Every structure is written in structure tokens, then in C-alpha cells.
Amino acid sequence: MRPTREISRSPEPSGIGAFLSTTLGRLLVSIFVPAITFLVLYQVFIFLRDTQIPQWITAIIAILWGVGGVLALFTLSNYLIEQLGPTWRRRLIPFVFVGPALAILTWYLVLPTIRSFIASLYDARGINFVGLDNYIYAFTSQEMLQSYRNNFLFWMIFGTGMSVGFGLLIAVLVDRTHPVFETVCKALIFMPMVISGVGASVIWKFIYEYRPTGSTQIGLLNGIITALGFESQGWLLMQPWNNLFLVIIMVWLQTGYSMVILSAAIKGIPSDLLEAGRIDGANEFQIFRSIILPSIQGTLITVTTTIILFTLKIFDIVQSMTGGNFGTQVIANVQFVQLFRQVNNGRAAAIAIILLLAVLPVMYYNLRQFNKQTEAFR
Template sequence: MQGSHDIRNTGVLASRMAGGIILLVVTVLWFSAGFSLLKVMREARLLMTLLAIVWGCGVLLGLFLSARSLVRSLPMAWQRRIVPFVFVGPAVLVMGWYLFLPIVRTFYLSFFDRMGSGFVGLSNYLYIFTDRTMRIAFANNLIWLVVGTGLVVFFGLVVALLADRMPFERTAKTLIFLPMSISFVGAGVIWRFVYAYQPPGSPQYGVLNALVVALGGEPQNWIVLRPWNTFFLIVILVWLYTGFAMVIFSAALKGIPKELREAAHIDGAGEFVTTVKILIPCIKGTIVSVSTTIILVTLKIFDIVYTMTNGLYGSEVLASQQYKQMFKFLHYGRGSAIAVVIFLAVIPIIWYNLRQFGRREVFK
């Protein structure tokens, strides 16, 4: 009896597994047929779009059902071990395909010539660290990193401290946070009107020059003035990210027990001393986290520079040089090498952030 029962269970498991495999094969065939059909239907755009949506949803559903059927056909002990790989594995593979492989490809191309066919060793990296334009880009990125990060953190902290004491706190925070909803490109377009320049004697439609002329001064072509144009571009970053820093700092400040402030006031400490000696040390970790986040933004800054100056007038940064090498000069080797340098500069910041999060048990 026991033997016949085992045979029956084995047959059930085998039939389930066969059903799952068949469903998986059908799904793959459905995927191949749909892909072939989409390659043929190049004229009927609307029909092709609708078919792609229906076909894609069907493929995902088929993959899910076939994977679930295969897992359920296995013994319970195996299911617990395999389930994470079956359902998370495809996502990991897709992420690896679109993230890891491009990184490897970029490293590979950085050692080759303009067209990626002739090996040149470290020549591209030698160009990066010796070319005059690249040295300007490095210097500007350093200015963005130090000045941009410092101003965002400073103004974000000051606004958070002041806004928490205002009767219209929510309205003030909403208005200050509002620029975060604007993209870098959109912000660049807006600030082009702020810095817009017309020759003396002509009507000034730029906000800044209109104020200068109204006060009796001469209009200035702000984005051409070296080296101050880099600082004028950094103002845009500060305008965008002060609201972000304010929200994070405000949440951290609200987490400080009121008893600490009350004890400081009882001891005779004023607002400034309380802020410097108690509040800021209590949110030191938050300040570091916000600072590293802004540092990452400044290391990869591109949109503002591209929109405002296109890297002209001594405002080049690493990302704008990478873009020009790749898509203007068509030198894939140098463009890839610059991308590698940016990637290597970002890694320590990311590692530090992850280490800090691990200490705070964020991932536990």
C-alpha cells in the first residue's frame, strides 16, 4: 500500500512538473511569435503598441504561472529553497543585464581608440589627467562639490530651523520644497530667463539684469563671466535641493526630545547655543547623509551645465565632457574613460552611505 501511494504521489508530481514545463515552453513560443510579429508590423504604430502591451502582459502572466506550477510540483523542502531564486532571480538577471554588463562594457571600451577597435592601453586616461579642458572640468566639479554641497546643507538646515518656528510652517515648507518637482533641464530653462542679457540700452527681460539696471548699474552677461559663471550655475542647484535638505533636517529635528531643549533653556542657554551645542550634534548623522547625497549629485552634474552654457565659457564638468566625447566627437574610448572616472569617484560615497545605513540597522 505504501509503495502504491508513493508511486501515485510521484506521478502527481511528475504531471505537475510536466504541466509547468509545457506552460513555460508555450510562454517562450508566445514571446518569440510576438517579437517576430512586432518586427514585421513597422507601419501600423498604434496596432503595434496595443499588441506589445497585450503580448507583454501575457508573457509576464505565463512566466508567473509556469514558475509557480514548477515550484509547486517540487517537494516542500525544495520549495522553500527555490522560491526566492525563481521569483527574484529574473529581476536580478534583468538588473544585471542592464546595469552590470554596461559597466563592464564601459571599462572595456575605455582602453580602446575612437571607434573601439584598436587597443590603446592607458592613453585615454592619460588624456583625461593631462588635457587642459579636462583639468578645468575637474576643477569645476570640485567647486560644485564643495560650494554646492556646503550651500545646500547650510541653507537647508537654516530653513528647517526657522520654518519649525513659523506659524505658517506647512505653507513655507511647501513653497521651499516646490522646486524639487522641477527637472534639472526645466530649472535651467527657468534660470536662463533670470540670467538673460541684452546689450546696454536695450530692454532687459532677464530678472537679475532688470534689477541691476533699475538700481542704476550696467547689465552683465552673467553666464559668460569667468570664473563666476560656475557659481551662478551652482545657485540653480541650491535653489533645487534646499527644499530636499530642509525636509530631511526638519524630520530629524522633530525627532529630538523636547526635554533636551527645555533643559538647555533652564540652564540659561540661548537659541544659538542650543542649536550649536545640542540640536546640530543630535542630527550629525542626518547632516552627513544629506551631504553625501548632494555630493553624488554634484559629481554627476550635467543637465544644468548643458542647458545653461553647453560647457562653454570655462564651465565644463566631467559629465559634459563625457557627453561631448561620446556624441559630438564620437570618441567612444575617451567618453568611456571619463565615465569610468566618474563611476570610481562615486563608489566611495555610495559605500560610505551603505556603511552608515548598516550601522543604523536600516537594512535589518
């Protein structure tokens, strides 16, 4: 065995003068150069915002400048940090790469949250302090109570349950089919995911469209039932069932997401484990209950909590289909109405804080599950 030869490194200069001339100087450069670069990037974006050139040219320049500028900023910052001594390098590298993300998160999330909470303690115009009056409204008004019922009962329970249930069922079934058929089925079921909530609402408006019996029916459902000799129905006027009809749109959008994620988790189960269950005499339902479900439990929880977050913030489908009328009001739509139609900033801010508090526990639980899965793969 050949002895390894240590590479001699020149010792770092010592003393106060050397410290000031090397480490401290490099530290200042490492702070000010990225700051100056960031200011240059910011000024260019301000120029692009206020310029009179065509918008498509501005968009292209902004994309190229944004991507290239961020890349240059991080490359320069990393180079400057590498010039420091090992101690300062180890201390500053996390701040260089995580610092901008934390700064953006603070500026666009933490500060607006604080401002919203302060605004929720004032009246509609933000002049007079009203204390908790806006929160009392949020927990006592009929409109808000109806929105809580719809959000938690229809959207969160039924919507999440159907999205995850159908996704899991399809994932299990297509996993047993021919690969070509499996690919085609997954592509067709996942396709609605690329459609926005507003786009999906436009499509489903033509399904639920109501016209009196005897008129030409352009709605798919009423066209079918009138052809069978029944009366046409105002599907979006039938309280409280109209909430379920709106939930079906979300299920149509989210089933593909849950199917793809759960299908990937099912394929990760060792085939030897499934074969061992069959050899022991277990039928397919017992294998599903005792092997598949426990194996994908973490993924199943993650998918469920992700869709719950979506249902708590649901807005576009309700606003596009009914505007919150006919007993279909939801929390986010009440906030929209208070802010943009009633121009009541205090109530809108209070509803925003309540919605944030409702979402935070689910987000925290989702992050914990993600961390557990990450640690399991280490």
C-alpha cells in the same frame, strides 16, 4: 490551559523515484514556466515596439501589459515555488524574487560597464588597441583638468554645502512656526524639485539673460541693476564666477529635498529631550549644536552623500546654460562632447569609467549609512 494539538502532516514521499517525480519535476516546472512566461512578455514588447498603431495606444498597452505581466509572472512563480518541499522552497524563494532584479542589474549595469572598460582601451573607432592612452588624456588634458576643478570645487563643495546648509536652516526655522505657515513654506521651497534640470535652466536663462546697456533688458538681474543705474553684466561669461551662478540653479532645485528630509528627522527628536536642554539653561544655539545635530547626524550624512552623487553626475544644467563653454566644463559634459560630437568612443568610455569610480565610494558609504539606520529601527 488546553493542550495544543499538533496538526499531522503527511510525510513527503521518499526514494529516488519519488524524488524524480515530485521535487525534481516541480523544480523544472518552477524554472521553465517562469522562463516561458518571461519570453512571452518579451515577445509582446517586441511586437509593440515594431507595430504601426498610434504611439499613445502602444504606450497604454505597454503599461497595462508590463504591470499585469510582471504581476502574473511573480504570482505564477510564487505559486509554483509553494508546491515544492520546504527545503527547496526555502532555497528558491530568494532567487525567484531577487533573481529578476539581479538579472536586470547585470544586463543594464554590469555588462555595459565591462564593455565600456574594454572600449576605453581602444581608439576612437574601437579598432586599434591603445592601452591607457585614453586615461592619460583624461588626466592630463586642460579640458578634463578644468572639469575636475569645476565638479569637485564648485559643484561638490559649494553646491552640496549650500544645498544642505540652506535645507537645514529652513528645516530648523519652519519647525518653530505655525503648522499652516510651515506647510506653505515647505510646499513653495520643495516645488522646484518637480522641475527637471533642463526646465530649471530655461527659467534661469531669463534671470541671467544679457543684453548691452541701453537695450531692452529681458533678464531679471540685468533689469534690476540697469534700473539702479549700473551696467548690464554677462553673468554666464564671468569666469570663474559663472560656475557659481550655475551652481545656484542646482541649489534652487536641491534645497527643497534636503529641507524635507532633515525636517522629518528633526520632528523625530523627542520633545522631552529638547525641553530638558532648555530646563538645564541651554540657549537655542546650544540645543541645536548639542542635541539636534547629533540626533540627525545619520540623516544629514545621507542627504549630503545623495547630493554629492548628484553633483558628480551633473550635466543637464551645464549643457543647457553654457554648453560647457566659458570655463564651465564638467566631467559628464566632456564625455557627451567626446561621444556625440567628436565621435571618440574610446575617450568617452574612459571618462565614463572614471566617473563611475568617483561615484562608487560615495554610493558605498551611502549604503552603509542606510544599513545602519535600518538596523537602528529594528
